[in-house]
Amino acid sequence: MYARVIQVPLKPDTLEKATAYFRDSVGPALKTLDGFKNSRFLTNSSKNTCLMVTLWESEEARQNAETNGFLQNVLIEMKDYFAGPPTIDYYEVAVQVV
Numbered sequence: 001m002y003a004r005v006i007q008v009p010l011k012p013d014t015l016e017k018a019t020a021y022f023r024d025s026v027g028p029a030l031k032t033l034d035g036f037k038n039s040r041f042l043t044n045s046s047k048n049t050c051l052m053v054t055l056w057e058s059e060e061a062r063q064n065a066e067t068n069g070f071l072q073n074v075l076i077e078m079k080d081y082f083a084g085p086p087t088i089d090y091y092e093v094a095v096q097v098v
Helices: 015-030 059-067 070-081
Strands: 002-009 036-044 049-056 087-092
Touching: 002 059, 002 070, 015 036, 015 049, 015 070, 049 059, 059 070
Parallel strands: none
Antiparallel strands: 002 049, 002 087, 036 049
16 A cells, blocks of 8 residues: 655644545545545644645555646645645555554
């Protein structure tokens, strides 16, 4: 399994709106993508940052969500919440406990 982790500083007073957008728009859209496993939207209100974590069954599925414009569209739609550019990192999931 493969993960994409996007860390973003948020503008003041946008944490709740960003969370609602991810929950109501991004989450349902992710479920339609081939190879998508699950996602998490993590927030730190004291630092006003968020992590958008998505898990994919293959590296190809993760890459497809980037090359088909899905990721770019999400970042464009959420840019009004961002206080700075997102940092994107990629990982292979070594252990998962459910």
